[in-house]
Amino acid sequence: MDMEARGHSEHPEALRLWLRMLTLTQLVEKQVRTQLREQFDTTLPRFDLMAQLERKPDGLKMNELSRRMMVTGGNVTGITDQLVAEGLVERALVEGDRRAYRVRLTPRGRTQFGDMARQHESWIVAAFEGLAPGEVETLYQLLGKVKQHYNDTPLETA
Amino acid sequence: MDMEARGHSEHPEALRLWLRMLTLTQLVEKQVRTQLREQFDTTLPRFDLMAQLERKPDGLKMNELSRRMMVTGGNVTGITDQLVAEGLVERALVEGDRRAYRVRLTPRGRTQFGDMARQHESWIVAAFEGLAPGEVETLYQLLGKVKQHYNDTPLETA
DNA sequence: TATTGTTATACTCTATAACTATA
DNA sequence: TATAGTTATAGAGTATAACAATA
Numbered sequence: 001m002d003m004e005a006r007g008h009s010e011h012p013e014a015l016r017l018w019l020r021m022l023t024l025t026q027l028v029e030k031q032v033r034t035q036l037r038e039q040f041d042t043t044l045p046r047f048d049l050m051a052q053l054e055r056k057p058d059g060l061k062m063n064e065l066s067r068r069m070m071v072t073g074g075n076v077t078g079i080t081d082q083l084v085a086e087g088l089v090e091r092a093l094v095e096g097d098r099r100a101y102r103v104r105l106t107p108r109g110r111t112q113f114g115d116m117a118r119q120h121e122s123w124i125v126a127a128f129e130g131l132a133p134g135e136v137e138t139l140y141q142l143l144g145k146v147k148q149h150y151n152d153t154p155l156e157t158a
Numbered sequence: 159m160d161m162e163a164r165g166h167s168e169h170p171e172a173l174r175l176w177l178r179m180l181t182l183t184q185l186v187e188k189q190v191r192t193q194l195r196e197q198f199d200t201t202l203p204r205f206d207l208m209a210q211l212e213r214k215p216d217g218l219k220m221n222e223l224s225r226r227m228m229v230t231g232g233n234v235t236g237i238t239d240q241l242v243a244e245g246l247v248e249r250a251l252v253e254g255d256r257r258a259y260r261v262r263l264t265p266r267g268r269t270q271f272g273d274m275a276r277q278h279e280s281w282i283v284a285a286f287e288g289l290a291p292g293e294v295e296t297l298y299q300l301l302g303k304v305k306q307h308y309n310d311t312p313l314e315t316a
Numbered sequence: 317t318a319t320t321g322t323t324a325t326a327c328t329c330t331a332t333a334a335c336t337a338t339a
Numbered sequence: 340t341a342t343a344g345t346t347a348t349a350g351a352g353t354a355t356a357a358c359a360a361t362a
Contacts, residue, residue, distance in 0.1 A: 014286040015279050017298045024305050025183040098321040099361045121173050128172040130307025139300045140175045147182050149288025256344040257338045
C-alpha cells in the first residue's frame with residue numbers, strides 16, 4: 001500500500017484527535033494560568049493543591065496530594081510551604097503516625113479558594129459555551145471511556 | 159435556589175468536563191514526554207518544532223514557528239539552536255529579506271523525525287484505542303466546535 | 317527494612333524586555 | 340518607525356536522589 005509509505009498514516013484519526021485535544025487544552029490552560037496570576041497572584045499547581053483540599057475538611061497527607069496532583073513529593077512540600085507561609089493551608093498531626101501530616105485549608109484559605117473557584121468556573125464555562133448541554137455530556141462520557149481504557153492498560157511502552 | 163449557595167455550582171458540567179480533559183491530557187502528555195526522552199533523548203517542544211517543519215519542505219520562519227507552537231520568539235531561537243547544533247534542522251536564507259530565516263529539516267532531521275513520528279503515533283493510537291472509530295470522529299468534531307468558539311471569543315477576561 | 321516527608325540540585329520550558337540588524 | 344530575530348534574565352514547574360525520622 002502506498003499509504004504506509006508516508007511513514008505514519010495508518011491511524012491518523014487518533015493522531016489528529018490528540019493534536020486537537022492537546023492544542024485546546026494548552027489554550028485553556030494558558031488562559032487559566034494567566035488569569036490566576038493576574039487576578040489572584042497565584043499559580044495553577046497552588047490552585048490545584050487547594051482544590052484537592054477543598055472537599056476534604058480533614059485534609060490529605062502529603063503522599064495523597066502527590067498522587068492526586070501527579071507530581072513527586074518534593075514538589076508538594078515546596079508548594080505546601082508557600083501556602084503555609086501565606087496562612088492558606090496548615091499541617092495538622094496524624095494520630096498514630098508521627099511521620100505524616102494532614103494538610104488542610106485554613107478558614108482564610110477556604111474563603112480565598114472560594115473566590116478563586118468561582119472565577120475559575122466562569123472561565124471554564126466560557127471556554128465550553130460553544131457546546132450544547134448534551135454535547136458537554138457526550139464529550140465527558142467519551143473522555144471517560146478513553147481514561148478508563150488508558151488506566152486499564154498501563155504503559156505498554158510501545 | 160439552593161444550588162447556587164454552594165458558591166460555584168451553576169455549571170458544574172463544564173467544570174468536571176474540563177478537569178477530566180486536563181487530567182487525561184496530562185496523563186498522555188507525561189507518557190509521551192517520558193518516551194521521547196527515553197527512546198530518542200529529546201523533548202516535546204523539540205519534537206513539536208520538527209513536526210511543524212515536516213510538511214513544509216521550504217521551511218518556516220521563526221515567527222511562524224513561534225505562532226504555531228504558541229510560545230514566544232526567544233524560546234524558538236533556543237530550541238532551534240539546539241537542533242541546528244545536532245544537524246537536524248538548518249537556517250536558510252529568505253530572498254528579499256535579510257532579517258529572516260527559513261528553518262527547515264535537514265535530510266538527517268527528516269529521517270530521524272520519521273522514526274520518532276512512527277513511535278509517537280503508536281503511543282497515541284494506544285492511548286485512544288478504547289474508542290470505536292465513530293467515537294474518535296465524534297470527539298474530534300466536538301473538540302473542534304469548542305476550539306472554534308474559543309477562537310471566536312477571544313479573552314473576555316471574565 | 318520500609319515508609320513519610322524534606323532537602324538539595326539540576327534541567328526544561330516559559331515569558332519579559334532590551335538589543336541588533338534590516339525593512 | 341516597524342519588523343525579524345537574538346540575547347539575557349528570571350521564575351515556574353518538574354524529576355532525581357540523598358537524607359532524617361518514624362513505623
